[in-house]
Amino acid sequence: MKIKDISHINAAGDYSEVFTVSGGGGKRLLVEKSPREWEERLPEKHFLRIHRQTIVNLEEIEKTRPWFNVRFKCA
Secondary structure: OOHHHEEEEEEEOOEEEEEEOHHHOOOEEEEOOOHHHHHHHOOOOOEEEEEOOEEEEHHHOOOEEEEOOOEEEEO
C-alpha cells in the first residue's frame, strides 16, 4: 500500500481501519496501529486529523461546505 492511496483512516480500538482508493475500487484494511502512530508518520502536508478518530488525505477532499454553525463537512 502506498501512502498516496490512503483516502482516510478511522480509529478502531487499538487498531485502525485504513481506507484506500487504489485502482478505482477502494479497500478497507484493519491495521494494528493507532491513529496517533499514523499521525506521527504521515506527512502533515497531505494528511490532517479532523477528529480524534479520523485522519483524512487532503488530496481526496473535493470541496468543503458549511455545516451547522462553524463546522465544515468534507464532500
